[in-house]
Amino acid sequence: xxxxxxxxxxxxxxxxxxxxxxxxxxxxxxxxxxxxxxxxxxxxxxxxxxxxxxxxxxxxxxxxxxxxxxxxxxxxxxxxxxxxxxxxxxxxxxxxxxxxxxxxxxxxxxxxxxxxxxxxxxxxxxxxxxxxxxxxxxxxxxxxxxxxxxxxxxxxxxxxxxxxxxxxxxxxxxxxxxxxxxxxxxxxxxxxxxxxxxxxxxxxxxxxxxxxxxxxxxxxxxxxxxxxxxxxxxxxxxxxxxxxxxxxxxxxxxxxxxxxxxxxxxxxxxxxxxxxxxxxxxxxxxxxxxxxxxxxxxxxxxxxxxxxxxxxxxxxxxxxxxxxxxxxxxxxxxxxxxxxxxxxxxxxxxxxxxxxxxxxxxxxxxxxxxxxxxxxxxxxxxxxxxxxxxx
Numbered sequence: 206x207x208x209x210x211x212x213x214x215x216x217x218x219x220x221x222x223x224x225x226x227x228x229x230x231x232x233x234x235x236x237x238x239x240x241x242x243x244x245x246x247x248x249x250x251x252x253x254x255x256x257x258x259x260x261x262x263x264x265x266x267x268x269x270x271x272x273x274x275x276x277x278x279x280x281x282x283x284x285x286x287x288x289x290x291x292x293x294x295x296x297x298x299x300x301x302x303x304x305x306x307x308x309x310x311x312x313x314x315x316x317x318x319x320x321x322x323x324x325x326x327x328x329x330x331x332x333x334x335x336x337x338x339x340x341x342x343x344x345x346x347x348x349x350x351x352x353x354x355x356x357x358x359x360x361x362x363x364x365x366x367x368x369x370x371x372x373x374x375x376x377x378x379x380x381x382x383x384x385x386x387x388x389x390x391x392x393x394x395x396x397x398x399x400x401x402x403x404x405x406x407x408x409x410x411x412x413x414x415x416x417x418x419x420x421x422x423x424x425x426x427x428x429x430x431x432x433x434x435x436x437x438x439x440x441x442x443x444x445x446x447x448x449x450x451x452x453x454x455x456x457x458x459x460x461x462x463x464x465x466x467x468x469x470x471x472x473x474x475x476x477x478x479x480x481x482x483x484x485x486x487x488x489x490x491x492x493x494x495x496x497x498x499x500x501x502x503x504x505x506x507x508x509x510x511x512x513x514x515x516x517x518x519x520x521x522x523x524x525x526x527x528x529x530x531x532x533x534x535x536x537x538x539x540x541x542x543x544x545x546x547x548x549x550x551x552x553x554x555x556x557x558x559x560x561x562x563x564x565x566x567x568x569x570x571x572x573x574x575x576x577x578x579x580x581x582x583x584x585x586x587x588x589x590x591x592x593x594x595x596x
Contacts, residue, residue: 286459334371338364376445390530399427402567408545429500432505436483439483451471506577534569537572
């Protein structure tokens with residue numbers, strides 16, 4: 206990072222508060238003409254003044270490339286220890302402290318709410334998409350003709366509004382971190398999982414058993430939509446559990462490596478918990494509405510991981526995972542279409558083999574599953590950084 210010391214005015218007199226465990230001789234040595242910590246504080250003046258606690262300074266330093274090894278240049282064993290001294294030495298008036306705490310409270314809104322607030326602010330919005338999906342499918346089953354088309358259109362619009370409302374609140378909120386094209390990719394993935402597999406199977410013709418391809422298009426798997434809508438609530442709770450537990454580990458860790466080692470298994474446990482709940486929801490939905498389990502579970506995991514990364518500041522990585530799944534599905538469809546041309550049947554053989562082996566849901570399941578695995582591997586590195594858990 207370029208040295209901007211000359212461009213920043215000198216800060217007021219430094220407080221004499223010292224970090225526990227530091228001797229007076231060590232502190233005096235740092236406050237001399239060649240005080241490295243003071244120089245670092247000049248470079249990150251705004252970060253130090255706005256931080257609610259030393260953990261935010263540690264995360265900010267890590268985000269700027271400072272590691273435990275480079276912290277030794279500032280006579281500290283790790284970034285956390287260095288951040289403690291910087292936090293103690295920064296001048297703080299009562300107004301600045303109150304402002305910083307107010308901003309920090311907004312950033313950590315979901316790290317310390319009371320249980321009573323969970324029921325009203327978190328639970329109800331997360332349950333809304335599932336309730337709307339159940340009502341919409343019930344209306345489809347009870348109507349026919351033009352009324353059914355109107356009910357379907359109304360159900361889709363209301364479900365979209367309910368989903369948008371639930372994502373603007375609670376642990377799945379990602380204000381200012383979204384990628385605009387993300388909605389387009391999610392829409393494609395949902396549409397392909399609902400009917401794209403049937404289209405691929407129909408285009409393959411004799412490669413699909415007659416019972417698996419009734420009609421030109423595979424009947425839309427509305428059960429998949431219901432299962433995913435019901436999965437919004439467990440996704441919100443899983444995201445909150447991960448955020449709260451990671452924040453606690455951030456407070457108890459004494460080095461960046463220790464924090465990363467503690468968060469990786471926590472992330473895997475969170476994803477496993479959501480996967481188990483989602484599988485159960487898919488199974489329950491299948492009792493009353495047809496649903497292909499593999500595409501539903503893999504798509505649900507992909508969307509959950511993408512949202513989790515977006516919430517923690519990795520929106521571009523999340524979008525890349527969604528785009529990867531879209532590309533695979535579009536490529537599979539293109540191969541099947543090319544295979545219909547005279548003399549080009551061999552081009553569609555990979556897709557045909559997958560559909561014959563695993564059914565019409567093979568393409569969306571493989572595409573979303575591979576993308577979800579890639580996002581999980583990326584998340585184990587990206588979400589094990591302290592800077593991913595301060596906002």
